[in-house]
Amino acid sequence: MVASEASRASITQWSYFQWLHEWLPAPFFHTQAFLLFFAVVAAVYWLIPRNWNQARVWWLLVASFHFYAAWSAELAFLVLFTTVLDYSFARLMANTTRKPLRLALLLGSVSMNLGVLCYFKYKNFFLDSINEVLVKIGQDPAFSTTKILVAFGISFYTFEAISYAVDVYRGRVQAERNLPKFMLFILFFPHLLAGPIVRAKDFLWQTHRRKRWNWYRAQVGVQYFLLGVFKKLVIADRMAQLCDPVLAAPLEHSTSAVWLAVLAYSLRIYADFSGYTDMAIGLAHLLGFRLAMNFNLPYLAVNVSDFWRRWHISLSTWLRDYVFIPLGGSKHSGWITTRNLMITMLLGGLWHGAAWSYVLWGGLHGLYLVLHRIFNSWARRHDRVDQLFNSTLGTLWRVIVTFCVVSLTWVLFRPDLQGAWDVYQRLFVFSPGRPLVLSNRSLWIIVGFAFSCMILWRTGWLQRLWPRLHPTVLGTGYALCLCTAMVLAPPLGKTFIYFDF
């Protein structure tokens, strides 16, 4: 669990929040403490009369604040403060037609959010990098790094705030007049810590809608939540058991163990993040809100471009709309498009983590996208090649190659480059060593199960089957899914990977 001792020490000074932290020690959706918290929040929410929509908004806002404050009261107040400032900037923008002033307000809002993000996430990274350069050129390090609170979810809510400010500036969204509703847009606890990155135009109108309890919607919410729990406990945490010991010390393990660990890590990161998103979407549905879909079977993508249309969709569309397109997109010459792609993906990599390995990861994906564009335009000019790649076997080949390329690039998705280099060494230089900690059988069963489900979903078989099932059969499925997830959950739970971003 990534935790800052500084964060814990400051909480102890506030006894109310210390009590809150004892009752809700971790912001994980699949814990008993959180489920109890959610049950109380949802019960009160739906008991508030439908016409008292503002009261419901306030209740969710208070609950969201407490959810975040249970982890860090200081950061919860910081988010509140920056949210109020974002609201003010947007209202001022809406109240003036003078372009220079509107631009200044936009820059003010964006700078504030980026400033907060850079301070909490990148300050030590930048200072360490400068110090490294100084040391390499024979100078003494000029900057000292300080311990900074780990701000869970900062990358997500700052991006939401930036997208709101830009959309108000462009006139795509009207500035929200109601402060609590705007604050709920940022602080809504299902998506607060790890997304999906919500757009104002998709969320704000929902805060105005008077919601009625709907059993159908509740069923959908329960399905999403159970799916998320299953992905997190059975797939992600179990894969973590297999891959973490190997990737922490790759040089001590055999080549085959490291290959299996890389496969396990690919599955882990997908199940972890998409599992969290599914839980978030499910919880939102149970409160009458809809969040954007964030994953669409990314490991069945036929190329890297398709992969990024299916993986972390809210982030990739955000980068497209607020970085790639403003830079010029793909409308210009090949070199300009290449530049735009590389900048976008490098920033995307940096967003994920304050380390050069993440930047390299983003850069590699940028390179893949560029190479894919070149290859794609060449293939389209050669019909036979195009037909070959679009055939069934060709599609299967492309899916496998894309999966392998993406999986091998996930090796860089960690804070240190040396560790990644050690893994690559082990992968491509055959060496003996220790095997996996647990038997390979559990790995292959889970991998086979996961990919079978993905293929069944992609072919539409599950979507055709589901409505034909009797409700009691579905109910049985829900109960068995939850019990199976609980039984197969590994001994030690893991934090969500994307909480670190």
Added chain:
Amino acid sequence: MQAIPLQPVLWLNQGQPITRHRNSKKRSQRHSALLAVVSGLALYGCIHLLCLANIEHSTELRDPVFYDKSMSLTQSRRAAPGDATHLVMLGSSRTLLGFHANYAEEVFHNETGKALEAFNFGIPATGPIYHWLCYQRLRALNLLPDVLFVEVLPSMLHDPGTPLEVQFLPAERLNTQEFQHLQQFGYPIWHTNRNYWQQRVNPVWECRFSILARISPSWLPWNLRYDWGRNTDSHGWATPPRQQITAEERIEREAQVQQEYASTLATLQPQGKPLAALQDIIACCRADGVQVMLVLMPEAESFQAMYPAGLQSVIEAQLNQLGVPIVNARDWLMEDDFYDGHHPFERGARKFTERLIRHPMAATK
């Protein structure tokens, strides 16, 4: 507002506002959804109740090691000749690895010509309080022996206020009745024990390792498989997979044992509830007509060196007050017979067992 297509919908169409269906279709969807959710909750509740019932009335989920041992004992009892004397040895991992029950039957038969059905009921990290519990459970299962040997593990006699053994006896291994009974031996008050209540509120989650260990133990690390009751011979005895270790390995293991035991032995206070538990076992045995004997298991010289001066005499004096025969087997084995100073190899187990069965006190039982 866009209409949602009238095709079967699994998930709500993302990004499209909901609009009104025709009333009957909408009502039917709501009813189906309500039925699905309620039936799911009902089944989930039933599964939990079943699990809870199993926890209260059986040891299979809450104490799988005891359960497996008792199953093996039942089979051993059924296979034994009708005139056999039934012997059970309760103990810790020292007994699990040290008392070769099958060999004991051989030795006994060779010595006396009579049949003996011996069973090793050693369970790791247990002491007098747990052995008392085992005795009550065996009585409830009608598996009481004619002769009972009870290992005395000195460190488990430690009672500086709360018995040390309580740390090794989690509430999840007990049902409500046992939980209440164990309070007489210093166990925490049942209504405040968090683990006990967590298991009652969410039994599937709390028992997940024992459930998975039954279905597919390879999915769990070795220390969570609770298979010490299964990976034994038919008489409950187990032995390490390797019967030789290198000098470096011996030093490493002895250092580990030092870390585990030295501080406890240095401040050991053999008194209070653990001794009361032993007394109660003896009283129950007398009441049930079971002949009982206490056994101090073998320890290597390196292990014995951890005891402060005079402590061993204090322990023996305390045990002598219990008024039952005591076999002091601490010096019976050589250093090489152990793999870590107090858990013997097979050769050590055979030596100990043979000498125990031939011991005058044991023989009279």
